[in-house]
Amino acid sequence: MASGTALVYDEEMMSYQLLWDDPECAIEVPERLSSSYKRLQDYGLVNRCVQLPIREATEDEITLVHSPEYLEVVKKTQTMDVDELKETSKKFIAAYFHQKSYRCAKLSLGGTLQLVDAVMSGDVQNGMALIRPPGHHSQRSESNGFCVFNNVAVAAEYAKSKYNVQRILIVDWDVHHGQGIQYIFEDDPSVLYFSWHRYEHGSFWPNLSESDYDSIGKGRGTGFNVNLPWNQIGMGNADYVAAFFHVLLPLAFEFNPQLVLVSAGYDSGIGDPEGRMCATPECFSHLTHMLMHLAGGRICIILEGGYHLRSLSESVSMTLRTLLKDPIPRLSGEMIPCYSALESIQNARHVHAPYWKCLLYDETSLVQEISTKGLSTPEPIDADALDVDDFLENHMKKILHPTPPVTTLVVAPAENKLNLPEGVQLQEGALTSQKAIDAISVFNQDELNDNLLNSVGKMLLSIEKLVNRKTRNCIALSPNVALSAAVAIKEASLLGSKRVFFVTVGNMDIEPEMTNDGKTMCLTIFGEKEVERTPSQYHTFFKWNEGPRDCSSFFYALLRFLLPLAYSYQPDLIMIAIGSKKSIGTKDIALLTSLLQGLADGAVLAIVKETEKEIISALSNVLVNCSSMFFGPYKPPTKEYIQNLKQELSVLQTKWRMLQCFAK
Ligand code: Q9C
Ligand code: ZN
Numbered sequence: 215m216a217s218g219t220a221l222v223y224d225e226e227m228m229s230y231q232l233l234w235d236d237p238e239c240a241i242e243v244p245e246r247l248s249s250s251y252k253r254l255q256d257y258g259l260v261n262r263c264v265q266l267p268i269r270e271a272t273e274d275e276i277t278l279v280h281s282p283e284y285l286e287v288v289k290k291t292q293t294m295d296v297d298e299l300k301e302t303s304k305k306f307i308a309a310y311f312h313q314k315s316y317r318c319a320k321l322s323l324g325g326t327l328q329l330v331d332a333v334m335s336g337d338v339q340n341g342m343a344l345i346r347p348p349g350h351h352s353q354r355s356e357s358n359g360f361c362v363f364n365n366v367a368v369a370a371e372y373a374k375s376k377y378n379v380q381r382i383l384i385v386d387w388d389v390h391h392g393q394g395i396q397y398i399f400e401d402d403p404s405v406l407y408f409s410w411h412r413y414e415h416g417s418f419w420p421n422l423s424e425s426d427y428d429s430i431g432k433g434r435g436t437g438f439n440v441n442l443p444w445n446q447i448g449m450g451n452a453d454y455v456a457a458f459f460h461v462l463l464p465l466a467f468e469f470n471p472q473l474v475l476v477s478a479g480y481d482s483g484i485g486d487p488e489g490r491m492c493a494t495p496e497c498f499s500h501l502t503h504m505l506m507h508l509a510g511g512r513i514c515i516i517l518e519g520g521y522h523l524r525s526l527s528e529s530v531s532m533t534l535r536t537l538l539k540d541p542i543p544r545l546s547g548e549m550i551p552c553y554s555a556l557e558s559i560q561n562a563r564h565v566h567a568p569y570w571k572c573l574l575y576d577e578t579s580l581v582q583e584i585s586t587k588g589l590s591t592p593e594p595i596d597a598d599a600l601d602v603d604d605f606l607e608n609h610m611k612k613i614l615h616p617t618p619p620v621t622t623l624v625v626a627p628a629e630n631k632l633n634l635p636e637g638v639q640l641q642e643g644a645l646t647s648q649k650a651i652d653a654i655s656v657f658n659q660d661e662l663n664d665n666l667l668n669s670v671g672k673m674l675l676s677i678e679k680l681v682n683r684k685t686r687n688c689i690a691l692s693p694n695v696a697l698s699a700a701v702a703i704k705e706a707s708l709l710g711s712k713r714v715f716f717v718t719v720g721n722m723d724i725e726p727e728m729t730n731d732g733k734t735m736c737l738t739i740f741g742e743k744e745v746e747r748t749p750s751q752y753h754t755f756f757k758w759n760e761g762p763r764d765c766s767s768f769f770y771a772l773l774r775f776l777l778p779l780a781y782s783y784q785p786d787l788i789m790i791a792i793g794s795k796k797s798i799g800t801k802d803i804a805l806l807t808s809l810l811q812g813l814a815d816g817a818v819l820a821i822v823k824e825t826e827k828e829i830i831s832a833l834s835n836v837l838v839n840c841s842s843m844f845f846g847p848y849k850p851p852t853k854e855y856i857q858n859l860k861q862e863l864s865v866l867q868t869k870w871r872m873l874q875c876f877a878k
Pocket of ligand 1: 390
């Protein structure tokens with residue numbers, strides 16, 4: 215599996231700018247690039263990347279998407295005087311040209327293609343292109359919204375023709391609708407295009423009815439164009455993540471792309487004068503992290519908009535940090551999507567239900583009458599009233615913690631020959647005898663052998679390091695998973711963990727004590743054997759018995775249930791215990807574990823039976839190497855599975871609000 219992260223940047227793309235007075239275009243300034251790059255340097259991220267040289271795109275590449283006539287128009291601007299440049303600009307909407315526009319547009323596109331080459335050839339796993347001019351508004355024969363050539367659209371055509379890629383996902387998280395990308399691919403089923411955008415019932419630029427949720431694609435491409443219009447400003451972290459769980463990701467996993475391209479505009483971030491949304495920089499870490507689980511981690515992130523320099527540069531930094539696999543800061547704010555966001559999500563799900571099995575059986579419906587006034591809960595943060603620079607300065611200090619010195623602590627019996635990768639540290643020594651005996655005796659009186667005592671003793675030491683962030687995560691091998699898990703839960707709570715999210719897979723012989731004080735939330739994934747128990751707010755069960763097969767639909771349970779529940783709960787520690795008679799496969803367990811690293815600053819404790827070599831190796835892949843593997847292909851869930859989940863959901867979603875995917 216390829217590794218490494220590429221970065222494309224060249225200061226020559228700062229050599230064009232607006233030469234006359236035009237308030238609409240004045241925000242698109244060269245400093246957008248330099249301030250982002252500077253921030254990356256300050257965070258020490260640039261040197262950790264493979265820096266790719268830029269190049270000009272060729273005419274053949276430009277005309278993969280654009281008309282030769284339009285290419286000629288852009289070419290001519292090279293030798294124009296200011297009046298002529300102004301004249302040409304006026305032929306388009308929200309566009310401006312400079313004598314260096316053509317050169318920079320060729321570099322911007324060429325840089326994007328360099329990134330695609332690096333990722334597709336396997337030189338790197340993923341990467342980011344810091345470029346301008348942006349691209350997603352530009353059309354076959356049109357400049358639009360500061361965009362000259364459609365970088366991402368050309369990149370998709372290029373990947374299709376040069377690398378024979380059959381399925382590409384384009385995620386457009388810019389706050390504007392990338393109508394250019396929509397027009398280019400609306401009848402093309404090989405490109406799944408998702409865009410959310412400020413819409414306000416059509417009153418926001420570019421004021422197009424085709425930006426609404428009911429533009430779903432045309433002809434063979436029907437179902438492959440996904441619009442999620444935001445009808446209110448102030449959308450924040452919970453709204454964005456809910457949109458990923460309930461609209462984008464289920465479709466994306468079912469689609470199973472071979473390449474992910476992101477039209478990464480940061481005008482959807484807090485403080486941006488265009489977007490007026492509230493998402494904080496770490497939100498982009500979460501979005502990036504989730505997308506890294508598609509296409510074997512082949513993801514190219516390409517800059518589009520973003521006009522608040524500080525917000526832009528912090529969000530760019532969080533995105534790149536995540537590509538580099540640093541721990542993901544916890545998502546801040548209340549995890550409650552607002553009413554208007556839920557309306558949009560509900561409608562988008564409904565119009566796409568006929569084309570995607572994961573929506574089809576979930577009985578979607580259209581919102582009867584869309585609310586126009588703000589019924590939103592909670593009140594959107596008033597980003598205007600706040601000094602965004604000050605806010606961000608504080609916010610970043612608050613959420614960024616030093617990366618723990620050890621990535622993974624492993625608790626293993628001394629004689630266990632494990633083939634452990636770099637970044638792992640074996641937990642040596644153990645809290646033996648009395649403390650381990652005490653810890654175990656609470657749950658069990660009869661099974662006190664040396665092996666168990668040793669394993670529990672080491673695990674107790676590891677939990678201390680995990681809670682105090684001396685290690686990012688921990689894999690504990692145990693002769694008795696259920697017993698170790700019971701001990702671990704208790705110990706974590708004693709050490710000060712306030713909320714432990716505890717997932718068990720398969721059968722557990724004993725159950726940890728579950729209190730209902732909210733200090734633990736336990737989610738049990740049953741296999742065949744279903745134990746009689748009463749669920750509660752903090753203890754929930756569901757049946758998912760696909761067995762260890764290659765092609766599963768477990769992604770659906772993760773997105774519809776597990777992750778929204780975990781994000782709602784906002785744990786400070788994740789525990790995963792894998793018991794016997796597992797009802798899901800190794801890949802599913804790896805995907806579950808990997809995605810849960812988005813929570814609790816990545817503090818994950820996985821407890822596995824010491825004989826389960828395959829699971830140990832899969833988990834070390836995701837925990838130690840944060841390696842992106844091909845988790846797919848998946849098959850869509852059956853009606854029965856969906857209805858099973860829905861029973862659990864109906865009660866839980868009134869309290870755990872990220873579970874909700876419709877307005878009511
Ligand atoms: N107040 C990009 O973000 N002006 N382009 C809209 C509404 C045009 C944005 C005016 C915004 C273009 C790449
Ligand atoms: Zn934009």
